[in-house]
Amino acid sequence: MSRSLKKGPYIDEKLISKVSALKPGDSTIVKTWARHSTISPEMVGFTFGVHNGKTHIPVYVKEDMVGHKLGEFSPTRKFIGHGGKKVK
Numbered sequence: 001m002s003r004s005l006k007k008g009p010y011i012d013e014k015l016i017s018k019v020s021a022l023k024p025g026d027s028t029i030v031k032t033w034a035r036h037s038t039i040s041p042e043m044v045g046f047t048f049g050v051h052n053g054k055t056h057i058p059v060y061v062k063e064d065m066v067g068h069k070l071g072e073f074s075p076t077r078k079f080i081g082h083g084g085k086k087v088k
Contacts, residue, residue, distance in 0.1 A: 010036065010037065011037050011038055011040055012032070012034035012037040014034075015030070015032050015034050016040070016042065018030050019043055019046060020042070022046060024045060026046070028047075029047045029048065029049045029056075029058055030046060030047070030048050031048075031049040031051070031056050032048055032049065032051065032070065033051045034070065035050060035051070035069065035070050035071030036069060036070075036071060037069065038067065038068070038069055039061055039065050039067065039068055039069070039070060040066065043061045043066075044061050044062065044063055044065075044066065045061065046060075046061055047059065047060045047061070048061065048070060050070050050071065050073065051074070052074045052075065057073075057074040057075075059074060
């Protein structure tokens, strides 16, 4: 179920304040644990270190990512492969 249009998208307040303090084109990585935060147009052009449960994965935000969640671009599971012959 999606969030109500009356409420608007959820953006973590601490995260948006960190972004507003940065200058456009700044190359610093903003570390965050807020995977549920929606990407807003103000975040375009910045790199976020999104936590996947173990490490922070760098995610560079582009224009086509607006409206998606930060957690969508930081996978939490590592795919090893299906069964089959093992290569020695």
